[in-house]
Amino acid sequence: AIETKIPVQSRELWNKHKVQKFNTSEEFEEKFISHVEWTLARSLYNCDDLAAYQATSQSVRDNLVIDWNKTQQRQTVRGGKRVYYLSLEFLMGRALDNALINMRTDTSAQDVGKTDQVLTKGNTSREMIRQAMKDLGFKLEDILEQEPDAALGNGGLGRLAACFVDSLATGNFPAWGYGLRYQYGIFAQKIINGYQVETPDYWLNFSNPWEIERAEIQVPINFYGYVDRTNGEQSTLAPSDWIGGERVLAMAHDMPIPGFKTSTVNNLRLWNAKPTTEFDFSKFNSGDYKNSVEQQQRAESITAVLYPNDNFEQGKELRLKQQYFWCAASLHDIVRRFKKNGRPWSEFPDAIAIQLNDTHPTLAIVELQRILVDLEKLDWHLAWDIVIKTFAYTNHTVMQEALEKWPVGLLGHLLPRHLEIIFDINWFFLQNVEKKFPHDMELLSRVSIIEDASSDRQVRMAFLAIIGSHKVNGVAELHSDLIKTTIFQDFVKIYGANKFTNVTNGITPRRWLKQANPKLAQLISETINDPNDDYLLDMSKLTELSKYAEDAGFQKKWNDVKQFNKLRLADLIKRLNGGVDVIDREHIRNTLFDIQVKRIHEYKRQQLNIFGVIHRYLEMKEMLQSGGSIEEVANRYPRKVSIFGGKSAPGYYMAKLIIKLVNSVAEVVNNDAEIQDLLKVYFIPDYNVSKAEIITPASDLSEHISTAGTEASGTSNMKFVMNGGLIIGTVDGANVEITREIGEDNIFLFGNLSENVDELRYNHQFHNPELPKPLKRVLDTVESGAFSPQNHHEFKPLTDSIKYHGDYYLVSDDFESYIATQDLVDEVYHKNKKEWLKKSILSVANVGFFSSDRCIEEYAETIWNAEPVKPE
Ligand code: PLP
Missing domain, CATH: 3.40.50.2000 (Glycogen Phosphorylase B;)
Known part of the structure; x- marks a missing residue:
């Protein structure tokens, strides 16, 4: 049973007034009008296409939310393995038309009649809504055009994540996507005199009916500061205190992801950065009120903008901040959900699979190790075993300029405790390599997470991702072969070829x-x-x-x-x-x-x-x-x-x-x-x-x-x-x-x-x-x-x-x-x-x-070991 604060005697009342989905055009029309009047505070006299788009989306969203809640309850009750897809980009495009195609209206025995005709056409809700919109005085095609693209991605990698969440829901997998809610997606491109000119994509201008703001889910995230070992511990392997120097809050925004021909509705959780309400009193006391407000305002810049590079890494500090902010918030959420069940830590990898879409979320590996060692006080090696079994990493490129590396100094400044952990992970890894291939100093320096170039040392994120994962996959056969013979050749020697696999991409x-x-x-x-x-x-x-x-x-x-x-x-x-x-x-x-x-x-x-x-x-x-x-x-x-x-x-x-x-x-x-x-x-x-x-x-x-x-x-x-x-x-x-x-x-x-x-x-x-x-x-x-x-x-x-x-x-x-x-x-x-x-x-x-349903089945079977949780 799922926990609830509602006393038994009150539950009947809740059930009596259970919210209902619209199933017929008439019910939809009623919903639509009530959203025009109540949600938008508009009326028959000032409902334009934009308002009609918003009211339609709100009405459709209401249906999805009902299934969303049921899906989450079902997944909790059945307790199957959960999959989390971490991607810094989700190039979703528009949601309404897709929801109309995927959404199921219920045809319980008493509804048969009106909806049945529609359902047998194979196009469940879309035709019904088109007709209803017409009756209400609107053209569905014009309404759909009102929706701005959710352009939270650059290209293929982000669109892949969008296709995957569609297939995960369609396949009834208990799976969430985690990403960032950028205020500005990929820039809008204008061509002026033949030249590209970039203009900001302020996509949330008219608010976004597809997101559910979870003001109650706010995760504090720290940056900078120092590691305190005044507790007498000398070893970096022992639980350590990281005293953060700057704190921001990660607030959750959820997007319902409907599966096709199923009532499963999964979640895409996007984090938004907000200032904390804590105040820097040292600044305030010294009379520097303006500065302390400015510092708070800076928090929001973390999720302000998507970096507009495709297959190229620039190495900017704010980007690293984005990455940690997102990994830490997501892991906190995942761990919190796991802990509710009271299962032992050793079962974490049986309950959870985390897929890393490229190296952007590699810090999640380090963060989980930190949570287990520093906060949950697990032994380093036990913790590391859990980490490896939990994560898997998808590589997207063999091109050098696209491989992520972070200067050791920059990473250590922003995340001092994480850098220590990375050094320790590397130390144990290199020890094992040395045992297997004694005296091969060249090999050690080639595979070290820390690249020791003459001028500045860099953390090679792809190597960290390989070492912290149980599977690494490429995205097409040729590519998966290439990574084994080029950039990751040494790792094949070290781990054997079985750690490396292929899942050819697909589309929904x-x-x-x-x-x-x-x-x-x-x-x-x-x-x-x-x-x-x-x-x-x-x-x-x-x-x-x-x-x-x-x-x-x-x-x-x-x-x-x-x-x-x-x-x-x-x-x-x-x-x-x-x-x-x-x-x-x-x-x-x-x-x-x-x-x-x-x-x-x-x-x-x-x-x-x-x-x-x-x-x-x-x-x-x-x-x-x-x-x-x-x-x-x-x-x-x-x-x-x-x-x-x-x-x-x-x-x-x-x-x-x-x-x-x-x-x-x-x-x-x-x-x-x-x-x-x-x-x-x-x-x-x-x-x-x-x-x-x-x-x-x-x-x-x-x-x-x-x-x-x-x-x-x-x-x-x-x-x-x-x-x-x-x-x-x-x-x-x-x-x-x-x-x-x-x-x-x-x-x-x-x-x-x-x-x-x-x-x-x-x-x-x-x-x-x-x-x-x-x-x-x-x-x-x-x-x-x-x-x-x-x-x-x-x-x-x-x-x-x-x-x-x-x-x-x-x-x-x-x-x-x-x-x-x-x-x-x-x-x-x-x-x-x-x-x-x-x-x-x-x-x-x-x-x-090339259906992404096939990809998801392959991931589930060969990498996640996860099973669908089907609605009855
Ligand atoms: N950009 C957009 C908007 C897309 O829809 C897609 C679709 O796959 C891509 C980029 C990726 O294109 P390609 O696979 O040709 O790089």
Whole structure:
């Protein structure tokens, strides 16, 4: 039984007045109006779309909260193992539409009638609400547009966490996400004169109906100060007192996470920093009132802003503060919940699994050790055993610049006791290594948590994460193999290969198919005769589609859905382009939509893509100049629109220059009347999750063209395939498994393999790469100022990096095979549309492996040893 303060005799009253979910449109309408009047203090006379969005969300949230409470009670009563997913980023996007798709209304016997019709349509609440909104005088689509994205992440890593919490709830796992409630998410990107300009994303402006403020859950978090050992203890291994010098409070904000076709509603707990009410009297007494207030105000800065770097670590003190603040608050919460059960500490790892999304939460390892040793007075080794069994770590990159390291001085200043603990962890670890591999000083220095570079010593967070975890996983097969042979090679020698495993990333088909592409979802459910959308839980059902891959009638329907989605994107682009059309709608059926949307990064090689576009343009011009007709040109280079999108880190010079180049090329190409709209280029500003939901379903082709060995997995590649887009890609990340699953005939692969990258790079160091002719012409054109007439040198850093600075990302090595493969794409798309559609259908038929439900099952089975807790 669960504890309660309510006396037995009062409980009947509670049960009598139990809150009810809305189950019918009428009940929803009543709820809606009461929220308009009571929650928003508005009325029939001043309820606009924003108010309607808020009242709808509040009403839906009420339903979720009822299931949320039941879920938490059920999970407590059953006492299964709990999973905690620690991620500094959750790129959730919008919540309302997703809740409408996932939410279950109850159909108890007496409700059957009104809701039953709706339920059997397979789209439980969404259709019902759409109709109700219409009756109330609103259009659901307009209401949904009112919601700002919860953009608390940079890219793939944050979106992965968002897909995982969806799948955890759907799979009925007792699992919470823990993160930070940034007041400013990832910046909004404006394009001004072709340049990226960052503006703050104050997403909480109109308050957030999806969060439940838990004012009663406030965890004190300390920083700075010193370690007190005046109790006579000399050893750092013994319980020690850390006297913090600065204190802030972590306040919980909860977001309900509904599973699909289940009443399980899990929790995403985000922490917000607040000043303590304690006052610094020494400052006050010395008359420094202003300063003591300022110090308090500083507390809030901890959760003010998300660091806008993707795959790059900057090493700023405030970032480390964020990390500790979040780890300490989350662990305090986890430990408190565990202690309520009165189970012995040795059972902690049987009750709890904590997954670290990258190294950002590595301090959680140290914090748990501190809690167990300093506060709970456990023996160091017993404590450490518990820690290792509890944690598992997901690695997301092999790139040096993305591996987290913290200067020993900085860490020791902010967290003096934690630094001691890290030194002790390292000491025991190195002792064990020395025992196993005696006299190998080189090895010891290579694997030490403390990197002893000549100038300053640094804490290598990835090594600490490996040492403090029982499992380490990469995020795609190739990547998981690579970590074992490169950055973590020594650790494989030390621990054996079994500590290292792979869980290939996935995406939730609820958001990325059902929600983003309702037309395709409908065609699928009709075709495979699955009116209740069960395929969204069992994606192997999609293989049924293979039967129709060459069926002309089905191909036409399939193509019609794609045209609809392309028009939807054309509309978005027109709106973003100030109402001016970029894409010729008349020819949209024969226009290949070639899309690359993702963070802008040299390793992702948007520069390769835009150089390819320039090459195409130059070829077209040359054909015309040498007397070719526009028909001949169109025959060789059929209609195409090249769409780019993505944010650059604000301080990433080269990435920003790539954005400018894309926009400058667009300016020239789009205004060249001679080529008659056969080629268009467009950069979509402010790429985010809600835009991705429009962009992804519209692709004919998408580009995943990273230098082999650099992209750990990629997840947008999976999203495009799930929406019937084909891929042009390198043999990198999850492209490898996509190829295996959908078949090599259905993907356009090109470029050097990861095993050749080192050698190619090595050679470039000694002699500048020999540029293939077409690339040389492209670079010469760029340098001639063709795209930057005001400043011929504008793009020189981009061309120089290839010509003179070692071409680290191997653009010159892959260029020819890239354009040859693009030629092949044109040929199939324009000369053999049937073949193209067949490939598209077969891709979707075989994409099932990439559902994040599969990932979660793998994590649960091979890493967490956790079981679902299903509602009755
Ligand atoms: N950014 C956003 C807004 C996304 O929705 C996604 C989707 O996966 C990504 C970034 C990651 O893209 P990629 O896997 O291509 O890096």
